[in-house]
Amino acid sequence: MSWIDSLVSNPAITEALGPAALETVQMVGISTVFTVLLGLPLGVAMVVTARGGMAENRAVNVVLSGVIVNITRSIPYAILMLALIPVTRALVGTSIGPIAASVSLTVAAVPFFARLVETALREVDPGKADAAHAMGSTRRQTITRVLLPEALPSLIAGATTTVVTLIGYSAMAGLVGGGGLGRLAYNYGYQRYQPEVMVVVLVVLVLLVQAVQAVGDALARRADHR
Amino acid sequence: MITVTHLAKVYRQAGRDIHALAGVSLDVPAGTVHGVIGPSGAGKSTLVRCLALLDHPTSGTVEIDGVDLASVPAAQLRRARRRLGVVFQHANLFDSRTVLDNVAYPLEIAGAGRRERRARALELLGLVGLADAAGAYPAQLSGGQRQRVGIARALATDPDVLLCDEPTSALDPRTTDEILDLIAGLKERLGLAVLVITHEMSVVTRICDAVSLLDAGRIVESGAIADVVADFGSRLSEALLALPGDHAGGDVDVLDAVDDARVPALDQVAAALGAGPRIVSGTVEAFGGVTFHRLRLAAPPGVTPDALVRALVDAGARAQEVAR
Numbered sequence: 094m095s096w097i098d099s100l101v102s103n104p105a106i107t108e109a110l111g112p113a114a115l116e117t118v119q120m121v122g123i124s125t126v127f128t129v130l131l132g133l134p135l136g137v138a139m140v141v142t143a144r145g146g147m148a149e150n151r152a153v154n155v156v157l158s159g160v161i162v163n164i165t166r167s168i169p170y171a172i173l174m175l176a177l178i179p180v181t182r183a184l185v186g187t188s189i190g191p192i193a194a195s196v197s198l199t200v201a202a203v204p205f206f207a208r209l210v211e212t213a214l215r216e217v218d219p220g221k222a223d224a225a226h227a228m229g230s231t232r233r234q235t236i237t238r239v240l241l242p243e244a245l246p247s248l249i250a251g252a253t254t255t256v257v258t259l260i261g262y263s264a265m266a267g268l269v270g271g272g273g274l275g276r277l278a279y280n281y282g283y284q285r286y287q288p289e290v291m292v293v294v295l296v297v298l299v300l301l302v303q304a305v306q307a308v309g310d311a312l313a314r315r316a317d318h319r
Numbered sequence: 320m321i322t323v324t325h326l327a328k329v330y331r332q333a334g335r336d337i338h339a340l341a342g343v344s345l346d347v348p349a350g351t352v353h354g355v356i357g358p359s360g361a362g363k364s365t366l367v368r369c370l371a372l373l374d375h376p377t378s379g380t381v382e383i384d385g386v387d388l389a390s391v392p393a394a395q396l397r398r399a400r401r402r403l404g405v406v407f408q409h410a411n412l413f414d415s416r417t418v419l420d421n422v423a424y425p426l427e428i429a430g431a432g433r434r435e436r437r438a439r440a441l442e443l444l445g446l447v448g449l450a451d452a453a454g455a456y457p458a459q460l461s462g463g464q465r466q467r468v469g470i471a472r473a474l475a476t477d478p479d480v481l482l483c484d485e486p487t488s489a490l491d492p493r494t495t496d497e498i499l500d501l502i503a504g505l506k507e508r509l510g511l512a513v514l515v516i517t518h519e520m521s522v523v524t525r526i527c528d529a530v531s532l533l534d535a536g537r538i539v540e541s542g543a544i545a546d547v548v549a550d551f552g553s554r555l556s557e558a559l560l561a562l563p564g565d566h567a568g569g570d571v572d573v574l575d576a577v578d579d580a581r582v583p584a585l586d587q588v589a590a591a592l593g594a595g596p597r598i599v600s601g602t603v604e605a606f607g608g609v610t611f612h613r614l615r616l617a618a619p620p621g622v623t624p625d626a627l628v629r630a631l632v633d634a635g636a637r638a639q640e641v642a643r
Binding site: 218220221223224225226227228229230231234238239242243245316318319 | 371372373396397400401403405407409411412413414415416424425427428429456457458472475476
C-alpha cells in the first residue's frame with residue numbers, strides 16, 4: 094500500500110481523524126473558557142495588589158504572584174498532568190477523556206494567561222488610570238471601564254497565545270488518556286509506525302494553530318483603535 | 320473658587336524624609352486664571368497630584384466651594400471631585416472610546432442616562448470646537464484636538480475649578496496659543512477658577528491673572544501679574560520681562576510701567592551726566608493692561624554704574640545696578 098493510498102484508505106485517517114480533532118477542539122475549548130474566567134481576575138488581582146497598585150497588598154501579591162503563579166509555572170506540563178490525576182478524578186469522576194484532560198490544561202494555562210494579563214494591564218499608560226480616578230471613578234469602574242478596555246488588544250493577543258499553547262499541551266494530555274490528535278499521532282503514527290498518520294496529524298495541528306492565530310490577530314486588530 | 324492652605328507632602332525615601340511640598344497656599348477666585356510656574360524639580364508634579372487628590376497630601380487643605388477634598392471620606396471624595404476638572408499634559412484620553420464616549424465618561428460613572436450623556440457631550444464638543452469629531456477615535460486626532468477633547472471631558476461634570484497640568488507643553492507654539500485662548504475663553508464664559516501648573520513663562524504671559532513661583536516645594540513669589548512684574552528685581556519680574564540676547568557689558572537695569580514713564584528719564588540723565596548711557600538690551604510687554612518696559616544700560620565713559628543709578632532715580636525712574 095502506497096503512502097498516498099493510505100491517506101484515503103487508512104481508517105486511522107478516514108475514521109479516527111475527525112473525532113480526534115473534535116476531541117482536541119473540545120479540550121482546548123473547555124480549558125480556554127476556564128483559563129480566561131480564572132486567569133483574567135488573577136492577572137487583575139496581581140496588578141491591583143502590586144506595589145503602587147490601586148489596592149496595594151504585599152501579602153496577597155506575594156501569594157498570588159510569587160507562590161501560585163510562579164510555582165505552577167515552574168512545573169513542566171508533562172509532570173503537572175500526571176500529578177493532577179487524583180484531583181481530576183475528584184472533580185469530574187474520571188481521569189480519562191477530553192473533559193478530564195481540561196482540568197490539568199486549565200491549571201497549567203491559568204498562571205500563564207494571568208502573567209500575560211498582568212503585562213497587558215501594566216502597558217496601559219498610568220495617566221489613564223489617573224484620569225479615571227480624577228474624574229471620580231471607583232476602583233471597579235477604573236478596572237472594568239478603563240484598564241480592561243484599553244488593554245483589550247493585548248488581552249486578545251494574550252488569549253491567542255494561550256490557546257496556541259493549550260493546543261500544544263493537549264497533544265501531551267492525549268498520551269495519558271485525554272484523547273484527541275495527540276493520542277492518534279502516538280498510537281498510530283508512533284506505536285504502529287504509520288508515518289502518514291503522523292504527517293496528517295501534524296498538518297491538521299499546523300492548520301489549527303494558523304486558524305487560531307489568524308482569528309486572534311483579526312480580533313485584536315478590530316479592538317485596536319490606537 | 321479654590322483655596323489651598325499649607326499644603327505639604329512628605330515622601331519617605333531611603334530612610335529620609337523628602338519634603339516635596341513644604342506648605343503651599345493659593346487662592347484662585349472664580350473667573351480668574353492663576354499660574355504656578357517653577358523649574359523642574361520644584362514640586363509641580365507633586366502639587367498637581369495632591370491638588371487632584373491622586374496622592375494624598377501629608378497635611379493642609381484643598382477647599383473647593385468650602386469643601387475640603389483632602390479630608391472628606393473616599394465615597395464623598397468621588398462626588399466632590401466633580402467640582403474639579405483636570406486637564407493633563409498628554410490629555411490622557413481613552414483610546415478604546417470614541418471622542419464622544421471619552422467626553423461622556425464622567426457622566427457615565429456619575430450614572431447619567433444614555434441620551435443625557437450624548438446630548439451633554441455633544442454640547443461640550445461644540446464648546447471646544449470639535450463637534451465634527453464626535454465619532455472619531457483619539458488616535459485620529461492631532462495633539463491640539465486631543466487636548467480640546469481633554470478639556471471638554473474635564474468640563475463634563477460642570478466643575479467650578481479647572482486644574483491644568485502643563486496643558487500645552489506637548490504642543491507646538493501655534494496650537495499652544497489656540498489652547499490657551501480656549502481656556503481663557505472658557506474661564507470667561509463659565510466663570511471658572513483656573514489653576515495652570517506650567518514651566519512655560521509664555522503661558523503665564525498669555526492667560527494668567529495671577530502667578531506664583533514654586534521653588535523647592537514653596538511658593539517664593541506670588542501676586543497679581545502686574546504687581547509681580549512691577550516688583551523690580553524679583554525672579555518673576557526678571558523672567559516675565561526677560562531681556563533678549565547677550566547681556567554682557569550691561570551695568571544698570573531700568574524698569575518702568577510705560578504709563579508712569581511720563582518723565583523722559585534718559586534725556587534728563589544724559590543732561591545731568593554730560594553723556595547718554597548706552598542701551599544694551601531692552602524689552603516691552605503688556606501685563607494686566609499695563610505696559611512695562613525694562614532696559615539694560617551701560618554707563619557712559621567716566622561715569623560709575625552707581626552714579627548712573629543715582630541719576631536715573633533722580634530723574635524719577637526705577638533703576639538698580641546689575642548684580643555680577
